[in-house]
Amino acid sequence: MNALYSLLFVFLLVLIPLFGVDAAHMRTFFGVCVPTTAFIIFLIGFVYKVIIWGRSAVPFRIPTTGGQFRSYDPELFKQNKLDCPQTGAQTFFRMALEVLAFRSLFRNTRVSLYQGKDYPVVAYKSSKWLWVFAITFHYSFFIIALRHLRLFLEPVPFFVNGLDFVDGLLQIGAPVMYLTNVGLVLGVLLLLGRRLVLPRINYISYVSDYFPLFLILAIALSGIYMRYYAKVDVIAIKELTMGLVTFSYTVPETIAAPFFVHVFLVSCLMVYFPFSKLMHMPGVFLSPTRNLPNDTRAKHHVNPWNDPNIKAHAYADYEKQFGVPMAEAGLPLDNPENGKAPAEEEA
């Protein structure tokens, strides 16, 4: 149900620019105003959210340790430097591995229950599927985004041309098929598929979980349609996109409707991004269980709101309360007076 709502919603989003451009002829609006506004909202929303996070305090150092810590004898007990970092540099590498290789997801296991010969068994199996889907999806998305720089930079920088070459290495068809295009669509479909098929994941999925997947799928498909089927005028599009980044806006007449659909959907994604779970992108960098070294026993860490007025129940009060039996039991007292039985109690 949630998936259907999302699909329907994305469908509506596709229709808006189609009508807007074809029927209402709002080419400048959809070609310039919408993406520029969306980009500004994205930037401001993104920064705003990260700053909100940053202004929240980090009272304690609570890394989740994923291996042996640095021992008093690192020779005898080898530290797992990447999963249990002790220094800034080690933490940096842990974060790099987390961000670039999805290290934690790589650990994923799947639990299954079955009746063994003599007793029931709970079994754990390494399960890398989610990792594979996620890596495929994210890297494809990232490379595709980078490849789009060809539309925003003149001359096109060497690494964009390089990416283009590597991405189209298989030289299938003309224009050549990009591996990342396949990867993105496949990745989205797989991520979508597991949300639809796996009962547990389905159970925890909201409209807001399906929507970005459908939206990205629609973006990918509209892009693929432009490239391989509509064969839009790339040079005209580059004139428009270069106009966006040089603040000299033009909307060439030869640009066809699919482009406006694509741009509108991307704009939707940019606006949606800062207000949604997609913020996991900057969020992973700010996760205190990952980005702090496991060194609190060796180094002092400051909690900005530590309350110095919270003090231990004083020993003096303790001795006052228990002094008499303590004296009887032969426990040493700081103040011998406390060991004397209160005289007036009987009276």
Added chain:
Amino acid sequence: MKMQYGFPIIVGLAIFIGLLTAPFAVGTMTKTYKQPELKLPANEKKCIESTEFMRTEHMQLLNEWRDWALRDGKRIYTNHEGKEFVISLQNTCMKCHNNKADFCDKCHDDAGVSPYCWDCHIQPEGLK
């Protein structure tokens, strides 16, 4: 504004925003982008198909020509008007479009496209 571990956060944000807006900085430094002007052949007014067709479909046409000529041995192409041409990049296309730099590269460079035609074919003059 007080931020714990604010320095890396701000630096990270600055890098991110910087990279995202770099095209604006680069773009405003260079002059306004205009579509490249192609140097059209001097002694021929009409290509084998219409300009619109050639503009959107040339890559596919060339791809098909290669397959027809090299794999099927078919050497004759009949265009939409029924006119026949010899399927040959060197002898048909480049007869008129004899300068790669002035024609092919104009758009391909801007669009960041590098077709692999010249992996096998000898490059026409005007390469460098």
Added chain:
Amino acid sequence: MSDIPKADELFKSIDYNPPTTGWMETPVDFSPGHWCYPAKPEKIEYMDSKLPGLWGPAREWLPSNDDWKLPPNWKEIVVNGFRERLKKFRTLQVYMDICVRCGACADKCHYFIGSGDPKNMPVLRAELMRSVYRGEFTLAGKILGNLTGSRVMEEDVLKEWFIYFYQCTQCRRCSLYCPYGIDTAEMTMMARELMHLVGLNTNWIMEPVANCNITGNHLGIQPHAFKDIVDFMVDDIEEVTGRKVKAPLNEHGHEILFITPSGDVFADPGIYTFMGYLLLFDYLDLDYTLSTYASEGGNFGSFTNNEVMKKLNAKMYAEAERLGCKWILGGECGHMWRVVHQYMDTMNGENQWSGMTTPKSPITGTVFETSAATKMLHITEFTSDLIKHNKLKLDPSRNDHLRVTFHDSCNPARGMGLLEEPRYVLKHVCNNYFEMPEGTTREQTFCCAGGAGLNTDEIMEIRLRGGLPRGNALRYVQEKHGVNLMACICAIDRATLIPLADYWAPGVGISGVHELVANALVLEEGEVRTMDMRQEPLPGFEDEDDDWTPPNMEDA
């Protein structure tokens, strides 16, 4: 325990398929057995007199009744408290925003594995809070409501929190697998802080908290009784070894203050571990003292709120200062070490007295730089260093009747990284050591299902369900290697793993690491032991035991 199904039946009842109703619509079962008893009003009154404003109204109430007697402005208190904590804890703020509900955590929680209840999936447990966060604090949630899984704070929501945030042991296993490191333990801590503000609490946590503050230990053992117990253990050690060990209490002027969870003073089998410490220290002639005032290593405040955690923890440094100790040696305990390792110096580091120094073993001279700030050393670090330097004469064959495995306690494993030291000690004191299967040990270890204040009998079925993963791994090595003892470094483990093992792997006993050290420790050349620390005859000495009378009973 009579109405708890047999292990096989319970196992068969586990169904991982979620119900047909959405989780927000699925009603919560408030029947007895699903919650821990609320705190006695006098415990709340006492704590409110010490740390005012954190506890809501002290009152008699029961979760099975409709009326939980919440304060009239409870909603305002919770929502404001939530907002305040978003600013105080970046974990909470970030983790409220970034979960993508990928479900990687779902089958990592022992309570989910044993129950199949979807609200025990860490993602959904956190969603109980996140839905409120979105509904109360985010624009998108306010506008789009249910589409984004948002809802506002209602009494039913709060009641649901009470059930499910007291079904989380803060073991952090989910956080290990989360691609963003989202830590459900943080959520649970925050939710519990908020619930305390409006007077939702459990007695099994609040009574120990009050006791720790008054008497220094969670059982409320008064100082003279504490001394009696220690004396009794000294006698027992003499029974076993013939050696009368010193057990200094509250003495000034020693180098080391030794603090261990008070569970080890009180309950079988922790007492044998405690006896192990005493014997080891006496053997080394260690310059140390115990304290009755700081007689609790465990920090029950960490199950309630950060204020109490700090207040109870502060006793350690206060006592080190009063007694003039240079550094603190800590016994085997799980959450105690989470607090010591990750919180203590931050909370109370300023209160260290000037005479405190980086722990240095007086026996080997090793300086433990890794605890330079906290000045507190884990006993297995201390002992493994002794073994490394050959300072202990050990006869592991005295543990030959035991086939031992090791249970990594959640907190030392995932909140510290103490994995190899206890293993090193174990492998030197016993000959038959076996690891449980991969995926259930080290950083991936499973909880005993009784941590974070859930070690109480009224939720025994929940505990046993949560104990399935650990119990089943134990059963595996029991069948495969004949394991008959699971060692651990946590006092709560030593209490909770016993019913767990009885249920899932009957026949396996539980012990601390230092109980086995004491068994193997050769006090002097040619020393022969006829029994282990539990006063059970060692193989070959069974007969002597028959008509033996404890010496201290002879006069009676």
